[in-house]
Amino acid sequence: MADRDPQIVAEDAQPFEDAMAQDDADIARPAKAPRNWRRLALMLAVPLLIIGGAIGYWQSLQGKVSTDNAYVQQDKVSxxxxxxxxxxxxxxxxxxxxxxxxxxxxVDQAPYQIQLAQADAAIASAQANATALASSAAMSGADISAAREDIGFAQANYERQRALWERGFTTKAAYQAAQHQVAQARETLKLAEAKQTEAQAKLATGSQVPGVLPAIAAAQAQRQSAQLNLSRTVVRAxxxxxxxxxxxxxxxxxxxxxxxxxxxxANAQSYVEANFKETDLAEMKVGQPATIEFDAYPGVKLKSHVASIGAGTGSEFSVLPAQNATGNWVKVTQRVPVRIAIDQASPRPLIAGLSSHVTVRTDGKSR
Known part of the structure; x- marks a missing residue:
């Protein structure tokens, strides 16, 4: 057992020595330069791309102003x-x-047809009155002739009574009665002449309606009014x-x-009313080209131009304009309505009130 232990230790130590030798080799080998350059290039490229994009975006905004506070308008009549x-x-x-x-x-025409008939009756009545007045005694002068005859007879009677009174052959009462008859006959003549003048005045025509009696002219005007009201019962476009x-x-x-x-x-040409900020108006002029896009129709772009610039801000013409002279005042950028005329036909129907996005080229370029 003691003899085998050194062998086991030797076998286990060999892999460890190999690993240490490999690490020494890796340390001695120089680092790969291309990996470091790629990393450095990536670190520099990202901020450069951001800066370049910002510059490009800033340049794209130069020479034009835009707003999405714009709506399609069409003439309409209530x-x-x-x-x-x-x-x-x-x-x-x-x-x-x-x-x-x-x-x-x-609209129901019956009431207005009755008014027209009443006006016709008024004209006929006025014409009949004029005819009767023209043929009356006052206009014929018969009353005046009779009054003059009465004056002549009364004057002759008075002369006889005066001669008899001077000779003493008549009474004072008879003499005075003859005087009274003369005076009364003269007053009767004056009354007849006044009636004739009045009748002539009623048959006279004025400068406003020459040749037509005022009563007849009034009745004719009444008929015209009735005829107009009757025609208005039919309402047309x-x-x-x-x-x-x-x-x-x-x-x-x-x-x-x-x-x-x-x-x-109206079917006439539509237009867009764009509300631009007051800070966008410095370079804007009438006639500058513009482009209109619609929220309802993605991809539709119409060429247009600035037709007019409003004479006042939206708040200036509001029902309750702002009162900046009282209370705490906060400055708010005002909006000015700008009318944009559409220069080309739209492939889709333009509905009044559609939201749109308007871009105006203040540098005069079409794009």
């Missing part, structure tokens, strides 16, 4: 009836395309576009004059 009444028929529906002059709905908000457009519903019941969105 249509209401100019006369009140009950809707008897509806000719359109939600989303329907209409042309200028197309019938939208009809004032422009071409698409019907929307037609939920109140129902047959049998009572409507009030001037209350909108339907809206027409």
């Amino acid at each position: 249509v209401s009836a100019e006369v009140g009444g009950k809707i008897v028929s509806v000719a359109v529906r939600e989303g329907q395309q209409v042309k200028v002059g197309d019938v939208l709905f009809v 004032p422009l071409a576009g698409r019907i929307t908000q037609a939920d109140r457009l129902l047959a049998g519903q009572e409507i009030v004059s001037g209350l909108p019941v339907v809206t027409i969105v």
Whole structure:
């Protein structure tokens, strides 16, 4: 047993010596240079790439401003009836395309037809009155002729009574009665002449409606008003576009004059109202090229240009403008509405109110 122990110890020590020799060899071998250079290059490349990306991004922002506070706008008209009444028929529906002059709905015409008939009756009455006045005694002068005849007779009677009074062959009462008859006949003549003047004035025409009696002109104006109201019972489209908000457009519903019941969105060119920060306006000018993108249509880009820059900020025209002169004041960057005109047709329908992203090239470049 004692003889075998040295052998076991020798066998176990041989691997250990081999390992130590290998470690000495590794220590003596020089380090590989390429691995160190790759590590150093990687350490330098990462910050250089970050710096280069930042510089590239900064340069990409130069010469343009953008905002996503922008929305598609389209001209729209709220249509209401100019006369009140009950809707008897509806000719359109939600989303329907209409042309200028197309019938939208009809209001009950019966009350306005009655007004038109009343106006016709008023014209006929005025014409009849004019005819009767023209043929009256006052206009014919018969009353004036009779009054002059009475004056002549009374004057002759007075002359006889005066001669008899001077000779003492008549009474004072008879003489005074003859005087009274002359005075009364003259007053009757004045009254007849006044009536004739009044009748002539009633048949006279003014400078506003030459050749037409005022009473007849008033009745004709009343008829025109009734005819206009009757025509307004048929409500037509004032422009071409698409019907929307037609939920109140129902047959049998009572409507009030001037209350909108339907809206027409115009088919004309759409535009975008972009609200840019006031700090973006330094280099912005009317006519500069722009690009519009839409949240609803990814990948759609439309060429456009700056059509106009608003005359005031959004808060300036709000219902309750900010009162910065009172209380604690915090400066807030204001937004100015800028109208962007679209220069090319859209492959997708542009709906009023769509969110969009607008980029304006302040350097004048198209891209």
